[in-house]
Amino acid sequence: MSTEKLLEVFIGPQHPTSGHMRFIAELDGDIIVDFIPDMGWVHRTIEKIAETKTYIQIIPLIERQAILDSANYNLGYILALEKLLDIEAPPRAQYLRTLICEINRIASHLYGIGIHGIMLGSSTAFMWAFGDREPFIDLMQMISGARLTYSYMIPGGIRRDIPHDFQDKAKKAIKFMRKKIKDYFDLFNYNPVTLNRLEGVGIIKKEDAIKLGLVGPNLRASGVYYDVRKAEPYAAYPEIDFEIAGRNEGDSLARLLIRFDEIQYSMNIIERVLDDMPSGPLLTNIYLTKLTGEKKELLKKGIVRFPTLFTALKTKEGECLARVESSRGEAIYHLISNGLLKPYRCRLITSSFRNVIAFKHALIGHKLADIPAVYGSLDYFPPEADR
Amino acid sequence: MMAEDLVIQLINELLVPLFRFLLQPYIFVPLIYPGLLVVIVVIIFILWLERKIAGKVQLRYGPLYVSKRFGGIIQLIADLLRYLFAEVLVPKGADRFIFIFGPVLLFTSALLPLSTIPVGPNYAAITSELSLLISLSLLTIPPMFVLAMSWASNNKFSFIGGLREGYLMMAYEISLFLSILPMVILFKSLSFIEIIEGQTALWGIVLNPLAAIAFFITMLYATSKYPYEIAEADTEVVCGPYTEYSGILYGLSMGYAYIKTYALSLIFALIFLGGWNPILWPASLPPIWFGYSIPSDILLPGLMVFIKALIVMAFSVFLRTVYPRYRIDQAIKIGWHNLFTLSIVSVIISVLIVMLKSVI
Amino acid sequence: MVNGERITELIGKVKDLCRNVALVDDNRLLLEVDTEKIIDLSHKLKDLEFDHVKGVTGVDYPNESIIEVIYYIGSYSRTDYANLIVELKITLPRENPKTPSLIKIWQSCEYPERETFEMFGVMFQGHPKLKLLLLPDEFKGKYPLRKEFKIPEEGIEI
Numbered sequence: 001m002s003t004e005k006l007l008e009v010f011i012g013p014q015h016p017t018s019g020h021m022r023f024i025a026e027l028d029g030d031i032i033v034d035f036i037p038d039m040g041w042v043h044r045t046i047e048k049i050a051e052t053k054t055y056i057q058i059i060p061l062i063e064r065q066a067i068l069d070s071a072n073y074n075l076g077y078i079l080a081l082e083k084l085l086d087i088e089a090p091p092r093a094q095y096l097r098t099l100i101c102e103i104n105r106i107a108s109h110l111y112g113i114g115i116h117g118i119m120l121g122s123s124t125a126f127m128w129a130f131g132d133r134e135p136f137i138d139l140m141q142m143i144s145g146a147r148l149t150y151s152y153m154i155p156g157g158i159r160r161d162i163p164h165d166f167q168d169k170a171k172k173a174i175k176f177m178r179k180k181i182k183d184y185f186d187l188f189n190y191n192p193v194t195l196n197r198l199e200g201v202g203i204i205k206k207e208d209a210i211k212l213g214l215v216g217p218n219l220r221a222s223g224v225y226y227d228v229r230k231a232e233p234y235a236a237y238p239e240i241d242f243e244i245a246g247r248n249e250g251d252s253l254a255r256l257l258i259r260f261d262e263i264q265y266s267m268n269i270i271e272r273v274l275d276d277m278p279s280g281p282l283l284t285n286i287y288l289t290k291l292t293g294e295k296k297e298l299l300k301k302g303i304v305r306f307p308t309l310f311t312a313l314k315t316k317e318g319e320c321l322a323r324v325e326s327s328r329g330e331a332i333y334h335l336i337s338n339g340l341l342k343p344y345r346c347r348l349i350t351s352s353f354r355n356v357i358a359f360k361h362a363l364i365g366h367k368l369a370d371i372p373a374v375y376g377s378l379d380y381f382p383p384e385a386d387r
Numbered sequence: 388m389m390a391e392d393l394v395i396q397l398i399n400e401l402l403v404p405l406f407r408f409l410l411q412p413y414i415f416v417p418l419i420y421p422g423l424l425v426v427i428v429v430i431i432f433i434l435w436l437e438r439k440i441a442g443k444v445q446l447r448y449g450p451l452y453v454s455k456r457f458g459g460i461i462q463l464i465a466d467l468l469r470y471l472f473a474e475v476l477v478p479k480g481a482d483r484f485i486f487i488f489g490p491v492l493l494f495t496s497a498l499l500p501l502s503t504i505p506v507g508p509n510y511a512a513i514t515s516e517l518s519l520l521i522s523l524s525l526l527t528i529p530p531m532f533v534l535a536m537s538w539a540s541n542n543k544f545s546f547i548g549g550l551r552e553g554y555l556m557m558a559y560e561i562s563l564f565l566s567i568l569p570m571v572i573l574f575k576s577l578s579f580i581e582i583i584e585g586q587t588a589l590w591g592i593v594l595n596p597l598a599a600i601a602f603f604i605t606m607l608y609a610t611s612k613y614p615y616e617i618a619e620a621d622t623e624v625v626c627g628p629y630t631e632y633s634g635i636l637y638g639l640s641m642g643y644a645y646i647k648t649y650a651l652s653l654i655f656a657l658i659f660l661g662g663w664n665p666i667l668w669p670a671s672l673p674p675i676w677f678g679y680s681i682p683s684d685i686l687l688p689g690l691m692v693f694i695k696a697l698i699v700m701a702f703s704v705f706l707r708t709v710y711p712r713y714r715i716d717q718a719i720k721i722g723w724h725n726l727f728t729l730s731i732v733s734v735i736i737s738v739l740i741v742m743l744k745s746v747i
Numbered sequence: 748m749v750n751g752e753r754i755t756e757l758i759g760k761v762k763d764l765c766r767n768v769a770l771v772d773d774n775r776l777l778l779e780v781d782t783e784k785i786i787d788l789s790h791k792l793k794d795l796e797f798d799h800v801k802g803v804t805g806v807d808y809p810n811e812s813i814i815e816v817i818y819y820i821g822s823y824s825r826t827d828y829a830n831l832i833v834e835l836k837i838t839l840p841r842e843n844p845k846t847p848s849l850i851k852i853w854q855s856c857e858y859p860e861r862e863t864f865e866m867f868g869v870m871f872q873g874h875p876k877l878k879l880l881l882l883p884d885e886f887k888g889k890y891p892l893r894k895e896f897k898i899p900e901e902g903i904e905i
Contacts, residue, residue, distance in 0.1 A: 321772070
């Protein structure tokens with residue numbers, strides 16, 4: 001094929017649906033023959049900055065790689081840090097961590113669904129999803145005091161207990177969402193236009209998904225039922241009975257629907273967590289004893305103030321690998337410590353960074369108009385990939 | 388001289404000739420109703436309505452903050468002013484002449500079909516026997532300017548958008564003419580007024596609903612409404628042919644789509660919804676100016692058609708909240724397969740009805 | 748299979764290709780390997796159904812004048828390996844670090860290797876597109892994640 005026949009289109013970074021990245025598409029007519037995701041437009045050198053911060057200062061920094069999913073990303077770092085410190089959070093803290101992670105997963109999936117909707121041109125799905133995110137964001141605000149960046153987990157525990165009326169509010173939000181999901185299916189998911197746009201588009205077969213090393217819902221939509229929450233349970237997941245979503249089609253529709261499945265399963269988890277929540281301390285005993293005076297008083301109200309020791313938190317020399325299932329997939333943290341105040345190396349492997357390879361694979365041979373359909377279905381989040 | 392005399396003289400010498408001039412159908416129709424003046428009001432109103440309907444479905448307010456008491460209707464005027472006074476940028480590589488004149492010609496040519504629309508039974512600018520055909524033929528002109536604009540922009544997205552517009556035009560144009568053919572066969576005329584007179588008892592939509600559906604879908608295609616909002620798909624080709632346009636030039640091209648919706652809705656109201664039927668008012672109500680009864684020749688029939696057209700428009704913009712957009716190849720396929728078949732079937736139905744009538 | 752048995756079996760299969768084998772944590776197997784043997788070891792691991800690379804990391808040790816490159820390898824196909832991460836560690840000299848690319852064995856290491864290249868200057872031989880990925884094309888200076896690279900700071904540092 002002569003190159004003159006091809007049209008090279010630069011999609012992004014100033015394009016309504018490119019996100020913070022650029023795609024270089026080679027088009028033969030309307031068919032994509034080559035597709036290169038060009039990332040790094042929001043690279044913030046988080047790994048490098050982490051080397052200049054103390055362990056506590058890194059907590060808010062690390063959330064900023066995926067601001068929609070900060071609870072899960074926060075937890076991964078805390079797990080790695082706790083292993084290095086040789087401490088473990090008490091059970092109630094573990095349950096609360098699980099709780100906020102699952103609420104965050106719902107909010108994050110709704111965001112992805114909304115973006116997918118607007119990419120296909122359904123402004124209603126977009127508006128609904130963003131509106132329905134609010135109850136869950138409010139829940140997280142009730143727990144942590146922040147809408148997006150919670151910094152909720154600290155080494156050895158969490159910062160706050162849930163307020164007493166939380167349980168009712170959470171159950172109300174879940175009831176609302178269960179009812180609302182039916183509307184999504186009626187109007188958006190099973191809309192004939194949506195089905196036409198998504199069914200059989202951007203298929204990633206099981207063996208390809210494995211070969212490309214995809215993660216999260218995108219992997220599970222291709223028939224590989226791999227979830228870190230099951231494979232290597234952390235926080236309160238070992239004690240809770242829950243299912244993971246899985247589909248076998250591997251097309252864009254499956255990737256859209258699996259997010260709805262996960263929202264439903266996450267709501268089940270939240271209910272179980274709320275029912276089984278043990279009582280007990282919020283912080284591990286080693287740190288609890290260090291709290292004195294006013295801080296001890298506040299602790300009774302369910303507010304954990306940092307023990308002074310946190311300003312100079314030192315870990316043992318060594319390295320540690322921890323991983324969590326964030327809402328977009330597996331996230332891996334590798335902390336290397338040389339026993340000083342700051343980590344020697346803080347490696348973050350995020351889920352979107354591992355999913356970016358799917359673009360190259362899923363879009364070849366499709367049409368230009370399929371780019372938003374597949375992009376949205378992959379729920380790719382550029383800031384998360386770029387770090 | 389007395390002041391009253393001056394006023395009377397002014398009225399006699401200025402206003403009377405002005406009214407006489409304005410009330411002539413070939414001035415009134417293109418300039419006032421259904422032409423330019425009403426078009427601007429309609430664009431503002433339908434944009435407001437579109438946002439309000441979408442807001443209602445999507446559980447939000449829509450325009451609200453400017454003129455809160457009136458539901459934010461002035462917000463659109465603010466929008467319009469913004470389009471009017473925003474700087475017009477012409478990209479370096481663009482063909483300046485076509486780039487600037489494209490939207491202007493687009494807007495004006497989109498107004499042309501409106502001048503063929505009759506306001507009332509006794510009041511029309513073009514009383515030709517072929518007025519329906521003329522108006523539809525005039526409707527096919529503007530897409531040419533869209534193609535020219537997309538080419539002149541010298542932008543890849545505009546280029547793709549222009550191609551899409553061209554392909555879609557091929558897909559719907561034949562069905563557009565085929566879906567009015569049933570009405571033409573039923574009423575044995577190509578003139579608006581005669582078709583409307585034929586609908587005094589039964590409306591076209593009752594006689595042949597398939598034709599109405601086919602026409603409505605082609606209308607969605609022609610005005611790039613969801614789910615066929617493909618040429619301008621902002622998430623795919625960044626507003627397609629209009630990518631490089633800004634300020635008033637973009638305002639004109641955006642206005643074009645709404646004028647086209649308006650024109651097609653009027654045609655839909657005239658040939659399927661019975662036009663000004665049912666006539667609920669007596670003929671020649673006063674005041675009668677310059678040979679025309681203002682209420683019963685112009686105002687009431689005009690209002691009747693206008694309201695019907697607005698309902699059609701409101702429904703077509705409401706679809707944005709229901710459907711995502713099709714892919715271009717799917718839309719073309721639907722245009723050639725389903726829509727084309729549908730319009731052919733509707734023609735056959737009309738022929739059958741006419742044959743049945745002649746037998747009985 | 749019991750966790751311990753499974754790992755012992757695995758260690759037995761790959762031991763002779765590695766310089767050092769260590770069980771870092773319950774589910775973390777660290778294999779230190781020489782650059783000459785990494786291709787063989789990777790093939791072996793691939794045959795054991797370690798089918799994807801989770802990520803590639805570089806660690807800079809200027810004092811010892813080495814750069815460590817770590818591949819995190821996991822398995823989707825085998826459920827009993829689901830909780831296991833194999834760390835494949837190679838040690839390279841800081842000056843002109845070179846190692847064969849594993850992209851022919853694991854396609855999933857395309858982007859991670861590119862990132863390690865731009866951040867540490869590790870040349871992955873055989874990688875089809877060793878260009879800047881996250882960094883801008885006009886980026887000045889070398890290898891941001893090496894220790895001598897300092898972030899220009901502004902404002903007040905407490």
